[in-house]
Amino acid sequence: MLRAQAGDRQAIASLIERHHRDMFLYFSRLAGNRGLAEELTQECFLRLVRGVARYSPPRPVRPWLYAVAANLWRDHLRRAARRREVAAAAAGTGPLDPSPSVEDQVTRRLLADRLSAAVRALPPETAQALVLRFCHNLRVREIAEILGTREGTVKSRLFYGLRRLRVMLESEEVAAHGQATPASPRG
Amino acid sequence: MARRRRHPPGDEERLAAMLGFSPADEYLGLDLSPGETGGLLATAETLAAWTPEPPAPEQQKRLLAAAMAAAGALAAPRLTRPRGDLWTVADGLWAVLDAVRPHVHVFRAPFWLATLVAVAAGLPLLAGSRSLGGWLDLDFAGFLVLMAPVVAVGGTAYAFRSCGSGMAELEMTAPLTPWQLIAGRLAWVLAYDSLLLGLCSVAAAATGPGLALGYLVAAWLGPMLALALADLLLTSILQPWAAAGACLGLWAGAVACADRLPWMAPLAAAGTAGAFGSAWVFAPVCAALLAALALSGQRLAARLAGLAPQAGG
Numbered sequence: 001m002l003r004a005q006a007g008d009r010q011a012i013a014s015l016i017e018r019h020h021r022d023m024f025l026y027f028s029r030l031a032g033n034r035g036l037a038e039e040l041t042q043e044c045f046l047r048l049v050r051g052v053a054r055y056s057p058p059r060p061v062r063p064w065l066y067a068v069a070a071n072l073w074r075d076h077l078r079r080a081a082r083r084r085e086v087a088a089a090a091a092g093t094g095p096l097d098p099s100p101s102v103e104d105q106v107t108r109r110l111l112a113d114r115l116s117a118a119v120r121a122l123p124p125e126t127a128q129a130l131v132l133r134f135c136h137n138l139r140v141r142e143i144a145e146i147l148g149t150r151e152g153t154v155k156s157r158l159f160y161g162l163r164r165l166r167v168m169l170e171s172e173e174v175a176a177h178g179q180a181t182p183a184s185p186r187g
Numbered sequence: 188m189a190r191r192r193r194h195p196p197g198d199e200e201r202l203a204a205m206l207g208f209s210p211a212d213e214y215l216g217l218d219l220s221p222g223e224t225g226g227l228l229a230t231a232e233t234l235a236a237w238t239p240e241p242p243a244p245e246q247q248k249r250l251l252a253a254a255m256a257a258a259g260a261l262a263a264p265r266l267t268r269p270r271g272d273l274w275t276v277a278d279g280l281w282a283v284l285d286a287v288r289p290h291v292h293v294f295r296a297p298f299w300l301a302t303l304v305a306v307a308a309g310l311p312l313l314a315g316s317r318s319l320g321g322w323l324d325l326d327f328a329g330f331l332v333l334m335a336p337v338v339a340v341g342g343t344a345y346a347f348r349s350c351g352s353g354m355a356e357l358e359m360t361a362p363l364t365p366w367q368l369i370a371g372r373l374a375w376v377l378a379y380d381s382l383l384l385g386l387c388s389v390a391a392a393a394t395g396p397g398l399a400l401g402y403l404v405a406a407w408l409g410p411m412l413a414l415a416l417a418d419l420l421l422t423s424i425l426q427p428w429a430a431a432g433a434c435l436g437l438w439a440g441a442v443a444c445a446d447r448l449p450w451m452a453p454l455a456a457a458g459t460a461g462a463f464g465s466a467w468v469f470a471p472v473c474a475a476l477l478a479a480l481a482l483s484g485q486r487l488a489a490r491l492a493g494l495a496p497q498a499g500g
Contacts, residue, residue, distance in 0.1 A: 024242040049257045115237050134234040140207040166230040
């Protein structure tokens with residue numbers, strides 16, 4: 001990072017190589033759309049390049065980068081809400097990989113689609129906290145700093161968000177099973 | 188006291204570890220059923236194992252090309268607007284207005300509510316004191332003069348509370364100049380406070396004993412601007428809340444000496460002309476503070492970003 005600050009392009013390139021996958025997956029989980037994830041990942045790294053001179057060395061790079069990403073995601077949601085954008089297309093639009101069994105892949109993709117939809121249905125700050133904690137393994141303190149809130153708030157979002165996610169996933173499962181069997185008549 | 192239910196061994200601890208909680212954290216006191224603990228654990232594990240398709244190598248190539256182009260286009264790192272730019276008044280005004288917009292998220296409920304409560308609670312208190320024989324020796328103008336700097340200083344301290352934090356650093360990476368950042372936050376504080384106090388002034392002018400609206404506004408506007416700017420200036424050398432404390436101390440001293448200071452006339456209830464007099468006193472004070480801020484702006488921006496002030500800056 002210090003070399004990148006000094007304008008070393010090779011250092012910038014290695015920073016990108018090191019963190020590109022994580023950033024892309026972060027946006028991909030939140031957006032559920034690869035195209036949008038790519039666009040936001042690119043913007044995130046461009047901000048990194050523009051702001052690299054202002055980075056203060058003792059700080060770890062990863063949370064800083066996630067903070068840029070979280071801000072970017074918040075901006076995107078604000079813009080999307082203004083444009084009344086319809087929620088982006090579902091995840092996993094690429095072709096299935098031929099190596100593992102097709103059944104396995106379909107099951108995994110269905111689960112991923114359900115998870116993605118459920119995460120997107122959560123309040124944005126809760127979704128971000130859950131993704132940062134469970135998928136990117138950041139500490140509560142780091143998440144609090146990234147989201148600009150207190151640790152207690154992050155803990156509460158994690159716990160109640162996880163609960164809500166569980167309920168959503170279970171109710172979808174029930175709905176999916178319910179579709180296969182005729183519903184019992186009421187009254 | 189609720190009896191703890193029996194959980195499969197280790198489930199609670201595993202869930203707490205996945206959530207990043209310590210064993211002392213409160214959620215354990217919610218007395219989760221073993222089923223719920225297991226369900227949450229399963230959801231957490233599903234989430235942890237969720238890996239969308241990774242980026243394609245071409246994506247990284249495109250990104251690297253864009254980043255290298257951006258790095259090449261960058262001039263030497265700087266914290267101020269480059270010299271030689273076309274800096275018209277309209278351009279500057281638009282830049283500030285544009286800078287104001289993204290700063291809404293800095294202000295959360297505590298700011299909006301605390302200011303509203305402080306102002307809204309003050310007026311009935313003042314009215315109550317009058318009906319009880321005026322133990323609070325203030326008129327409406329005096330009340331607004333007393334209140335305006337306090338809410339402005341509190342708001343400014345709140346706006347810059349994250350000085351030096353990761354969030355502040357993050358905002359410095361946004362495509363805004365440091366001055367836009369500073370002006371944006373200060374504009375939010377002053378706009379909101381002015382709106383509240385303006386409404387109070389309208390209400391007081393409509394119902395009070397013959398106080399003109401212009402008189403009321405002139406009475407509080409000067410002290411509010413001056414103390415907010417002084418607070419911002421002090422924030423370039425002190426922590427935001429320490430700067431606010433120093434400013435409020437200064438203000439408390441001025442209030443205590445109100446009857447001996449001619450520019451505190453509205454507070455000392457010394458007559459209608461005093462408010463306009465005080466406005467003229469505060470105008471050069473504000474101008475001097477703005478000049479001092481312009482000189483220390485780079486230092487303040489560096490502090491806002493969590494950086495040590497640059498040598499020679």
